[in-house]
Amino acid sequence: MKLLDSLTRRFYFVTALKGLVMTGRHFIFNLVGITKRHTIQYPEQRRKYSNRFMGIHVLTKKPNNEIACTACMLCATNCPAECIHIVAAESPNPKVEKYPAVYEIDLMRCVFCGFCEEACPVDAIRMGRDYEYAELSERNFVVGIEYLMSRPALKGRNVSIYHETDKVVKSDFQVSDFKKAS
Amino acid sequence: MAKITINGKEFDVDAGKNLVDAAEENGIEIPHYCYHPGLSIAGQCRMCVVEQEGNPKLQIACNMRCSEGLKVRTDTEKVQEAVKWNLEFHLINHPIDCPICDQAGECGLQDYYMKYGKYQSEMREEKVLKEKAVDLGEKIVLDKERCILCGRCVRFTQEISKTAALGIYNRGDRSVIGTVNDEPMTDNYQVNTVDICPVGALTSKDFRFEQRVWFLDEVESICGGCSKGCNIFVHHKSGKHIYRLKPRYNSQVNEHWMCDIGRDTYKNSNYDRRLTQARLGGIEMPTAEAIQIWAADLKTLVAMEQTDEIGIWLSPELTNEELESVFKLFAKEWGISKFFSENVSAIVAQDEAIDGLLYRKDHYPNSAGFLQATKTYKIKLDSTDSLVDQLDKTKIRHLIIFGPEADRAKTDNSRIANALTHQTFSVLVTAQLSVAESFPQALGIPSLSHLEKSGSLTNHAGLTQEMKGGLKMFREALSTQDILAKLEEEYRKPLDSDRKLEARL
Ligand code: SF4
Ligand code: SF4
Ligand code: SF4
Ligand code: SF4
Ligand code: FES
Numbered sequence: 001m002k003l004l005d006s007l008t009r010r011f012y013f014v015t016a017l018k019g020l021v022m023t024g025r026h027f028i029f030n031l032v033g034i035t036k037r038h039t040i041q042y043p044e045q046r047r048k049y050s051n052r053f054m055g056i057h058v059l060t061k062k063p064n065n066e067i068a069c070t071a072c073m074l075c076a077t078n079c080p081a082e083c084i085h086i087v088a089a090e091s092p093n094p095k096v097e098k099y100p101a102v103y104e105i106d107l108m109r110c111v112f113c114g115f116c117e118e119a120c121p122v123d124a125i126r127m128g129r130d131y132e133y134a135e136l137s138e139r140n141f142v143v144g145i146e147y148l149m150s151r152p153a154l155k156g157r158n159v160s161i162y163h164e165t166d167k168v169v170k171s172d173f174q175v176s177d178f179k180k181a182s
Numbered sequence: 183m184a185k186i187t188i189n190g191k192e193f194d195v196d197a198g199k200n201l202v203d204a205a206e207e208n209g210i211e212i213p214h215y216c217y218h219p220g221l222s223i224a225g226q227c228r229m230c231v232v233e234q235e236g237n238p239k240l241q242i243a244c245n246m247r248c249s250e251g252l253k254v255r256t257d258t259e260k261v262q263e264a265v266k267w268n269l270e271f272h273l274i275n276h277p278i279d280c281p282i283c284d285q286a287g288e289c290g291l292q293d294y295y296m297k298y299g300k301y302q303s304e305m306r307e308e309k310v311l312k313e314k315a316v317d318l319g320e321k322i323v324l325d326k327e328r329c330i331l332c333g334r335c336v337r338f339t340q341e342i343s344k345t346a347a348l349g350i351y352n353r354g355d356r357s358v359i360g361t362v363n364d365e366p367m368t369d370n371y372q373v374n375t376v377d378i379c380p381v382g383a384l385t386s387k388d389f390r391f392e393q394r395v396w397f398l399d400e401v402e403s404i405c406g407g408c409s410k411g412c413n414i415f416v417h418h419k420s421g422k423h424i425y426r427l428k429p430r431y432n433s434q435v436n437e438h439w440m441c442d443i444g445r446d447t448y449k450n451s452n453y454d455r456r457l458t459q460a461r462l463g464g465i466e467m468p469t470a471e472a473i474q475i476w477a478a479d480l481k482t483l484v485a486m487e488q489t490d491e492i493g494i495w496l497s498p499e500l501t502n503e504e505l506e507s508v509f510k511l512f513a514k515e516w517g518i519s520k521f522f523s524e525n526v527s528a529i530v531a532q533d534e535a536i537d538g539l540l541y542r543k544d545h546y547p548n549s550a551g552f553l554q555a556t557k558t559y560k561i562k563l564d565s566t567d568s569l570v571d572q573l574d575k576t577k578i579r580h581l582i583i584f585g586p587e588a589d590r591a592k593t594d595n596s597r598i599a600n601a602l603t604h605q606t607f608s609v610l611v612t613a614q615l616s617v618a619e620s621f622p623q624a625l626g627i628p629s630l631s632h633l634e635k636s637g638s639l640t641n642h643a644g645l646t647q648e649m650k651g652g653l654k655m656f657r658e659a660l661s662t663q664d665i666l667a668k669l670e671e672e673y674r675k676p677l678d679s680d681r682k683l684e685a686r687l
Contacts, residue, residue, distance in 0.1 A: 070281045070282050071282070071391070072280075072281030072282060072286075072394075073394045073397075074281070077394070077396065077397075088391040088392075089391060090390075090391065097279075097282050097314065097315055098282040098391055121281050122281070
């Protein structure tokens with residue numbers, strides 16, 4: 001027993017060599033493209049996510065660039081992570097009664113379940129497709145109306161479906177149309 | 183007693199009781215809008231229909247008194263059909279703007295729609311549009327579209343507040359609620375109409391858009407606005423912020439109502455108006471440290487047998503239990519005899535209902551209990567005048583003020599504060615930041631505000647009512663009893679110098 005033990009210890013480099021061969025094989029196969037690569041050239045290359053992917057929220061707006069949200073707080077009620085903070089107030093527009101003076105989502109707490117989107121009665125909040133966000137401070141993950149409604153990535157396409165036409169919106173409207181666009 | 187039968191089940195109820203109430207007491211809900219137990223019967227909404235045995239037509243329950251042998255059914259198809267269609271008619275011109283309506287969550291239309299609604303509306307007509315967000319004065323906003331014209335608010339202003347401020351104007355589907363010549367409402371009982379409005383037509387300006395009602399929790403309490411002692415609910419969100427007060431039914435005191443001045447008192451309990459940290463001369467410190475300082479000063483005076491240089495000013499809004507612990511500790515234990523207050527007997531003697539309804543002249547909630555407690559503990563009360571006089575003559579070197587919460591004794595406060603010199607060590611136990619600020623030189627110790635307290639109050643009629651407490655806005659504030667217990671504990675600890683002495687012996 002002792003003898004075997006000392007032998008394997010002396011010839012450890014055999015196992016090490018085996019390992020090296022394995023690494024080398026993967027390296028060469030990947031290099032010449034025999035096996036499928038799992039990594040991509042981010043950020044030049046991007047992954048294609050499903051249309052149903054739920055990323056950072058989008059607050060929609062009316063055609064006149066006013067926020068579509070009525071500050072009903074149903075999203076905050078439905079949110080399991082309790083990460084939506086709304087302060088309602090009288091709207092400066094006399095034709096609108098209530099609007100959110102503050103609408104904040106704590107992205108660190110959000111679990112991206114989409115319950116807020118489902119709860120909203122006026123299509124004022126949608127799950128967007130952005131998944132890239134990195135910040136240096138935790139505080140920066142609390143995003144407000146400015147970011148949720150007018151960040152450049154949205155390219156101003158986030159108009160609420162309730163305001164695009166005067167007619168009642170049919171139920172088979174594809175919200176994903178919007179998502180493809182962004 | 184009368185035996186009545188509802189849905190085939192027999193119940194014993196008081197003869198002459200309203201059928202809607204009798205049914206509710208026995209766990210059977212009869213939907214209703216216009217009926218309110220505190221108001222006359224209008225029979226306007228027809229939601230409360232029931233089928234009475236031997237009567238071919240449906241009858242309204244709100245206009246039925248319980249009498250022996252009354253037999254009604256609420257569960258027949260005929261009744262259910264009637265209620266369903268009735269509700270449909272109520273909703274014909276209703277804007278259904280629940281998302282922006284403050285009533286959502288406690289709205290009669292929502293509740294009954296979920297239970298009895300038709301779900302598929304058959305109305306094709308355009309809705310009649312009416313004015314929204316109409317200003318009815320300082321307290322109330324009216325949404326004419328949301329109104330279902332039940333007339334409760336109109337009857338309230340006619341029968342209870344007797345201002346006859348509101349009325350129904352125009353006819354048919356153009357009918358709206360309004361005031362005469364659109365004049366604002368001015369009386370002290372307006373917000374009761376908001377409470378009784380079954381829908382979101384009348385909403386309170388103070389609560390407008392502040393919070394959705396389903397986030398609110400409630401605790402029971404007694405209003406501290408005057409000597410009436412109205413029973414109330416305190417609506418707060420997770421003990422962090424109080425949003426509103428609502429009346430709680432008590433047949434002996436306030437029935438279903440409370441006044442608007444009382445409603446506003448909740449603001450004094452919220453964080454922004456509170457003394458949140460113990461402080462001395464503008465420097466904040468932990469409460470325990472403040473109590474140590476206090477105890478040390480008391481101890482030297484008691485040790486030198488100079489208890490007559492200690493004065494205590496009490497506000498007649500302390501609860502009976504607080505008074506008891508104050509008198510027990512200071513008068514019984516330490517033999518302090520100088521107690522001051524406002525002229526409470528005069529206040530009580532002049533007390534009367536200002537407008538013949540609820541609000542009273544005596545703005546302290548426990549004056550009667552205060553007088554009772556001084557009698558029980560044989561305390562001789564002196565007036566603020568005498569305190570100021572004694573302060574001037576530096577006869578008092580240690581003054582303890584159990585401060586009024588709502589800045590009620592403003593004149594007294596400033597007089598005492600002006601008379602205070604550096605010769606007097608003063609301690610102020612209060613919940614209120616503004617009161618603490620009027621005594622900049624005093625050692626301020628944060629106590630519980632009125633709505634957080636548990637204890638009892640005796641109202642003008644001698645009725646002692648319990649406050650359950652159960653609310654605490656922040657950790658630093660302690661009840662008066664706790665503060666006194668800590669003081670006593672500190673007091674019993676030997677002084678540092680004594681301790682050293684003991685160690686040497
Ligand atoms: S996605 Fe889910 S967790 Fe995130 S804000 Fe919406 S409801 Fe809350
Ligand atoms: S986003 Fe939608 S659900 Fe949330 S408060 Fe605004 S309107 Fe209501
Ligand atoms: S305002 Fe409210 S209480 Fe008054 S009639 Fe209309 S629904 Fe009834
Ligand atoms: S009458 Fe007095 S006790 Fe009643 S609500 Fe008004 S202030 Fe409060
Ligand atoms: S409650 Fe009986 S008719 Fe309105």
